[in-house]
Amino acid sequence: MHEMAIAEGILDIALDYARKNEAKRIIKAALLVGEMAGVESESLAFCWSALVKGTIAEGASLAVTRVPLRGRCVACGRERLVARYNFICPDCGGTLEIISGRELRVDYLEME
Numbered sequence: 001m002h003e004m005a006i007a008e009g010i011l012d013i014a015l016d017y018a019r020k021n022e023a024k025r026i027i028k029a030a031l032l033v034g035e036m037a038g039v040e041s042e043s044l045a046f047c048w049s050a051l052v053k054g055t056i057a058e059g060a061s062l063a064v065t066r067v068p069l070r071g072r073c074v075a076c077g078r079e080r081l082v083a084r085y086n087f088i089c090p091d092c093g094g095t096l097e098i099i100s101g102r103e104l105r106v107d108y109l110e111m112e
């Protein structure tokens, strides 16, 4: 499952970070997930809670911040939100290039 692999990746980063900082417990992992990253929050939360059992991240919450899909027109240079995956610039008919909305990364971690 896609979400399981993502949850494993997050936990790896968190455990590694905890080790380097001699943290005893991971409290929270915050993620930035683009609208187009193809991640299902509920499924990810489920995988996360299963995965952290027995680790220092057990009980840690997973906060997901969705990043909206934004594009920049290659013709007129305007930036705008992309609605309904319509990548045509409403001003000039040019093509919108994605500038955000595909990211999937750890934003910050809380530990003690």
Ligand SMILES: [Zn+2]
Residues within 6 Å of the ligand: 073, 074, 075, 076, 077, 078, 089, 090, 091, 092, 093, 094
């Ligand atoms: Zn345009």
